[in-house]
Amino acid sequence: MKTYVLRVWYVHVLVLCLNAAEDFQWTKNNPGSFYYGTFPTGFLWGVGSSAFQTEGAWDKDGKGPSIWDTFTHKKGKVFMNETADSSCEGYYKVKQDDIQLLKELKVNHYLLSISWPRIIPTGIKKEQVNEKGIKFYNDTINSLLENKIIPIVTLYHWDLPQVLQEKYGGWQNISMISYFNDYANLCFEKFGDRVKYWITFNNPWAIAEEGYETGEHAPGLKLSGVGAYKAAHHIIKTHAKVWHSYNKTWRSKQQGMVGISLTSAWGEPVDLTSQKDIEAAERYVQFYLGWFANPIYSGDYPEVMKNYVGRKSAQQGLGTSRLPSFSVQEKSYIKGTSDFLGISHFTTRYIIEKNYSAFQGPSYHTDRDLAELVDPKWPDPGSKWLYSVPWGFRRLLNFVKTQYGNPLIYITENGVSEKLQCIQLCDEWRMDYLKGYINELLKAINDGVNVKGYTVWSLLDKFEWNKGYSERFGLYHVDFKKGNKPRYPKASVQYYKMIINANGFPNPREVKSWHQKAIETCSITNQLLAADPLTSHMEMVTEIVVPTVFTLCILISAILLMFLLRKHN
Numbered sequence: 385m386k387t388y389v390l391r392v393w394y395v396h397v398l399v400l401c402l403n404a405a406e407d408f409q410w411t412k413n414n415p416g417s418f419y420y421g422t423f424p425t426g427f428l429w430g431v432g433s434s435a436f437q438t439e440g441a442w443d444k445d446g447k448g449p450s451i452w453d454t455f456t457h458k459k460g461k462v463f464m465n466e467t468a469d470s471s472c473e474g475y476y477k478v479k480q481d482d483i484q485l486l487k488e489l490k491v492n493h494y495l496l497s498i499s500w501p502r503i504i505p506t507g508i509k510k511e512q513v514n515e516k517g518i519k520f521y522n523d524t525i526n527s528l529l530e531n532k533i534i535p536i537v538t539l540y541h542w543d544l545p546q547v548l549q550e551k552y553g554g555w556q557n558i559s560m561i562s563y564f565n566d567y568a569n570l571c572f573e574k575f576g577d578r579v580k581y582w583i584t585f586n587n588p589w590a591i592a593e594e595g596y597e598t599g600e601h602a603p604g605l606k607l608s609g610v611g612a613y614k615a616a617h618h619i620i621k622t623h624a625k626v627w628h629s630y631n632k633t634w635r636s637k638q639q640g641m642v643g644i645s646l647t648s649a650w651g652e653p654v655d656l657t658s659q660k661d662i663e664a665a666e667r668y669v670q671f672y673l674g675w676f677a678n679p680i681y682s683g684d685y686p687e688v689m690k691n692y693v694g695r696k697s698a699q700q701g702l703g704t705s706r707l708p709s710f711s712v713q714e715k716s717y718i719k720g721t722s723d724f725l726g727i728s729h730f731t732t733r734y735i736i737e738k739n740y741s742a743f744q745g746p747s748y749h750t751d752r753d754l755a756e757l758v759d760p761k762w763p764d765p766g767s768k769w770l771y772s773v774p775w776g777f778r779r780l781l782n783f784v785k786t787q788y789g790n791p792l793i794y795i796t797e798n799g800v801s802e803k804l805q806c807i808q809l810c811d812e813w814r815m816d817y818l819k820g821y822i823n824e825l826l827k828a829i830n831d832g833v834n835v836k837g838y839t840v841w842s843l844l845d846k847f848e849w850n851k852g853y854s855e856r857f858g859l860y861h862v863d864f865k866k867g868n869k870p871r872y873p874k875a876s877v878q879y880y881k882m883i884i885n886a887n888g889f890p891n892p893r894e895v896k897s898w899h900q901k902a903i904e905t906c907s908i909t910n911q912l913l914a915a916d917p918l919t920s921h922m923e924m925v926t927e928i929v930v931p932t933v934f935t936l937c938i939l940i941s942a943i944l945l946m947f948l949l950r951k952h953n
């Protein structure tokens with residue numbers, strides 16, 4: 385009897401301790417100063433890109449149209465009505481030019497995505513498989529491996545085959561699960577002997593929220609308060625299905641990993657001593673990251689999401705919640721379906737509670753009962769939404785660690801854009817951003833967060849969705865006005881190379897010298913670029929002069945010959 389009580393007491397204390405250890409500390413935020421140190425050996429450094437944003441060749445070699453082709457071809461959807469029809473011409477340039485850039489950067493990995501309609505034009509495998517599309521990705525993967533660069537491959541970076549949108553309503557329709565699963569299995573079959581890191585979905589939050597709630601992204605549906613939840617529900621089930629397919633059919637022979645890549649900003653309570661602010665900030669993160677991560681790691685949507693959407697739906701007179709629910713079987717089927725978690729992160733917001741009346745109509749945004757604020761002192765060099773707040777990265781990663789049982793993490797996107805239309809290769813703000821964010825990542829690893837790799841977003845300037853070419857995330861500048869889309873290194877290329885080479889930030893003296901070194905190289909490239917009109921002018925002249933000189937030589941030779949012959953005579 386006594387031992388029994390003692391054991392219960394012991395278990396109770398143990399649970400309490402575990403709980404205490406697993407709670408995220410909302411009330412403590414001490415960013416501290418810059419930390420000098422290096423990353424664990426074997427840490428992977430890389431850069432990323434995506435198919436639709438870089439490949440171009442939108443209708444070449446048998447590719448079918450995607451929802452993004454259709455969306456961008458409509459006027460009034462994208463900044464300046466720009467399209468990605470040719471973009472960076474990556475379809476023609478990745479194997480030669482871009483892999484050279486990757487080698488120059490000395491990265492360990494390259495994160496790329498496969499365009500579903502390039503290899504299955506209608507999205508339905510039994511209708512048609514496009515061998516030329518398969519060959520394109522096969523060759524790209526082979527070239528990467530020949531150059532000792534690990535491919536990390538995303539299956540879905542937003543370019544759904546247009547036919548599936550038209551026939552079924554895209555992610556609104558449950559039938560996407562089996563079409564996508566067929567596509568994923570085709571990729572495992574064709575490339576899985578060489579690809580060991582698979583990401584099912586990139587940023588499902590944006591797919592759902594911007595594609596089906598606000599309509600700012602393809603397919604441009606404005607199904608406020610309903611469409612995004614439904615799309616997300618189907619995406620989560622699809623992800624789980626694909627993970628199970630891999631586990632059942634491919635894992636034993638291919639020995640790879642299948643994960644998902646989730647994007648989330650960090651939400652910081654405005655007042656760390658206010659319980660209401662803390663709850664609002666947590667809601668912000670749960671509605672962002674937890675929406676997808678909680679089903680995958682804990683089997684269901686976050687409680688707070690179920691409560692809030694459920695309550696608002698009831699107030700709006702609906703019989704059931706606009707947030708769909710998983711059955712018991714589905715919960716256990718979905719739970720645990722990620723071998724690693726991809727985290728994409730760019731920025732932070734301050735959060736306060738703000739109540740919205742249910743009578744304003746259904747909306748994801750008002751379901752959360754919160755307002756987002758920014759500190760005007762935060763640098764915002766690029767996209768309107770992107771403020772540089774490095775400490776938020778460490779906070780988010782610690783939240784992931786405590787909420788989801790310290791999963792294996794790869795950072796799949798982190799970086800900053802610029803909005804300058806003129807060429808600016810000396811991107812000091814990007815060097816500052818990377819330095820700050822990578823340093824906070826290092827601190828997070830020292831906190832015990834299990835991060836094994838980091839990916840800068842992105843290799844090239846590219847088509848930035850509804851922002852067209854106006855926001856540039858690249859380490860390399862791309863001149864989109866020229867037919868062959870030449871690439872030029874920005875200063876951040878040198879800077880990132882030095883971080884990779886040192887595997888972190890070894891000591892103040894060395895780190896201090898990097899900035900100057902990087903700026904020197906960009907000034908030289910800048911001068912070359914400034915001289916560019918001259919070079920093209922000179923090329924033109926050369927074309928005219930060369931034959932002329934050549935003709936002159938013949939003429940002189942002829943005269944000399946005549947002269948000689950005459951003398952001989």
Ligand SMILES: *[C@@H]1O[C@H](CO)[C@@H](O)[C@H](O)[C@H]1NC(C)=O
Nearest residue numbers: 458459460461463464465466
């Ligand atoms: C884009 O297309 C719309 C609709 O045709 C037009 O009103 C608008 O002026 C266009 N914008 C530009 C920058 O060409």
Ligand SMILES: *[C@@H]1O[C@H](CO)[C@@H](O)[C@H](O)[C@H]1NC(C)=O
Nearest residue numbers: 515518519520522523526574
């Ligand atoms: C893909 O590349 C591998 C390795 O070189 C080769 O064995 C395979 O036949 C290629 N498949 C296709 C469809 O080109």
Ligand SMILES: *[C@@H]1O[C@H](CO)[C@@H](O)[C@H](O)[C@H]1NC(C)=O
Nearest residue numbers: 551552553554556557558559
């Ligand atoms: C899903 O697609 C099927 C077949 O086209 C259609 O009958 C059904 O109405 C669609 N469901 C939704 C929610 O759009």
Ligand SMILES: *[C@@H]1O[C@H](CO)[C@@H](O)[C@H](O)[C@H]1NC(C)=O
Nearest residue numbers: 628630631632635636719720
């Ligand atoms: C994954 O596959 C292994 C080996 O076939 C199996 O033992 C395990 O139960 C599978 N996991 C799940 C969650 O189905």
Ligand SMILES: *[C@@H]1O[C@H](CO)[C@@H](O)[C@H](O)[C@H]1NC(C)=O
Nearest residue numbers: 660736737738739740753754
């Ligand atoms: C929002 O509503 C809750 C519950 O009715 C209330 O406790 C809280 O004070 C309200 N917050 C604000 C900022 O009005």
